[in-house]
Amino acid sequence: MRNVYVLGTGMIKFGRYPEKTVPELGGEAVLSALADAGIAMDQVQFLACGNFGQANASYAQRILQTVGQTGIPAINVANACATGSTAFREAYLSVGSGLYDIALAVGVEQMGKQGLLGGGAGGADPAYAPEGKLGSGLMPAVFGQAGMEHMRKYGTTLAHMAKIAVKSHKHATKNPFAQYRTEVSLEEVMNARMVAYPNTLFMCCPTGDGAAAAVLVSEDKLRQLAGGRKRPRIAASVLTTDPYTARDAALPDVSTLTRTAAQQAYEAAGIGPEDLSLTELHDCFASAELIHYENLLLCKEGEAGKFIDEGGGQHPDLGGKVPVNVSGGLLSKGHPIGATGVANICELVWHLTRDERARERQVPDAKVGLAHVIGLGSACTVNILTI
Amino acid sequence: MAEQSQTQGPRPIVPFLKLEPKPHLVGKRCGKCGAIYLSESRIACAKCMSRGPFSDVALSNQGKVHVFSVIHQSFPGIKTPYITAIIDLPEGVSVRANLIDFPAEKAEKDPHSLFDLPVEMVTEVVAKDREGHDVVRFCYRPKK
Numbered sequence A: 001m002r003n004v005y006v007l008g009t010g011m012i013k014f015g016r017y018p019e020k021t022v023p024e025l026g027g028e029a030v031l032s033a034l035a036d037a038g039i040a041m042d043q044v045q046f047l048a049c050g051n052f053g054q055a056n057a058s059y060a061q062r063i064l065q066t067v068g069q070t071g072i073p074a075i076n077v078a079n080a081c082a083t084g085s086t087a088f089r090e091a092y093l094s095v096g097s098g099l100y101d102i103a104l105a106v107g108v109e110q111m112g113k114q115g116l117l118g119g120g121a122g123g124a125d126p127a128y129a130p131e132g133k134l135g136s137g138l139m140p141a142v143f144g145q146a147g148m149e150h151m152r153k154y155g156t157t158l159a160h161m162a163k164i165a166v167k168s169h170k171h172a173t174k175n176p177f178a179q180y181r182t183e184v185s186l187e188e189v190m191n192a193r194m195v196a197y198p199n200t201l202f203m204c205c206p207t208g209d210g211a212a213a214a215v216l217v218s219e220d221k222l223r224q225l226a227g228g229r230k231r232p233r234i235a236a237s238v239l240t241t242d243p244y245t246a247r248d249a250a251l252p253d254v255s256t257l258t259r260t261a262a263q264q265a266y267e268a269a270g271i272g273p274e275d276l277s278l279t280e281l282h283d284c285f286a287s288a289e290l291i292h293y294e295n296l297l298l299c300k301e302g303e304a305g306k307f308i309d310e311g312g313g314q315h316p317d318l319g320g321k322v323p324v325n326v327s328g329g330l331l332s333k334g335h336p337i338g339a340t341g342v343a344n345i346c347e348l349v350w351h352l353t354r355d356e357r358a359r360e361r362q363v364p365d366a367k368v369g370l371a372h373v374i375g376l377g378s379a380c381t382v383n384i385l386t387i
Numbered sequence B: 001m002a003e004q005s006q007t008q009g010p011r012p013i014v015p016f017l018k019l020e021p022k023p024h025l026v027g028k029r030c031g032k033c034g035a036i037y038l039s040e041s042r043i044a045c046a047k048c049m050s051r052g053p054f055s056d057v058a059l060s061n062q063g064k065v066h067v068f069s070v071i072h073q074s075f076p077g078i079k080t081p082y083i084t085a086i087i088d089l090p091e092g093v094s095v096r097a098n099l100i101d102f103p104a105e106k107a108e109k110d111p112h113s114l115f116d117l118p119v120e121m122v123t124e125v126v127a128k129d130r131e132g133h134d135v136v137r138f139c140y141r142p143k144k
């Protein structure tokens, strides 16, 4: 693989845009990333577009029809919650392989007010729909129970998980791109309506609309186009799926594929978790963030609770260490599925390049960032960026 | 009349639940590595990558709670709160099901009281299908 750099990034504030079309949302992010990169659409040689909810809608092509029909190869990517980060990786591979010199990754989703629950019986007789009759297979149950495994093994408490939601909401107050920017107290989180134990309302990510884009270039193009600006290198871009476990039919294992991806990414990048300046990880639920502290080796096995109690994951401005989800994470920044994985990359890039867009929450002296996404099914990506 | 009772008889909610002669679950076991699947048929084994052969194995009606969640928000028609649990069976496979006869408030207040709790399978009618058959589910309750 050749060296690949992120030349430009753009995203729209996550929220609700019922008056806009999906190609418009994605197109806005693309135009913002192109402007940031200082290039025009006709310089882009390849486009990977991530959208999950309407994966058959050809949004890659419709975004080109919105911002520039240049005739380039374009692909549509769907990979559960890892849709955006998989599109980013496709763009990375297209440049890293030497096939193209400039590629664009965009992730976009318009979820409206649909519940996170989703699912249902389809065309079959609803009498046989298992949800609620044979337990729950929906995301709140799966990620809630992933946290329960930690509780079972290590005595972790609901309060530990609730503290993650408090941190996330506090971080988001400094991010103008976040969907929710209101602080909540530990008491408010713990007393909020329970969705699926152990996660209360504030411990579950919202649905919403959003888009994010990134321009990826080869080293030659970086020299030509960056105008002396330092740009982050993609030091690792890893994608994994879940290996067999005896509980697969009942409870997907969301940890092993994350651990494998993290190990592979650290090895490829030639760094360890202690070298990370910041991490954006997949906190679809507070219980998920807790187990990923250990899966990504940010703390020792079984010590996620202690890590949280000692200020782990908090922004250094708040007196914390090992900053995690300084953007507000999925819990507060939002989780428009296809956009999430690319938005993570934007956040890392902004800190590594001292970009104005991260000004209020800049992690001091940021040099290495890790972005992690997991989608049920399951797919996991870990991207490491260095400067 | 015999014909009518057959067309109107109860049906299991999933194919791996068998109602006769007594309600029980059936898995497909890989002859090579022993992995058990809760599907009607398998063309190959995801664990050992062999083509089996696969044979039916009757699963125990007793198990232990691995983990659980208490669901407070669900689809219309599903009564909440209810406990969803992952039940480990002695044959080395796990199933997902509702846990009944255990108070949801107690589960939330003292979650450790549920981990490893011995449970037994019971069946009950949960719906009527479009053809008028009773639909039967399996669930678990604390072992008496």
Ligand SMILES: [Zn+2]
Pocket (backbone or CB within 6 Å): B030, B031, B032, B033, B034, B035, B045, B046, B047, B048, B049, B050
């Ligand atoms: Zn096998």
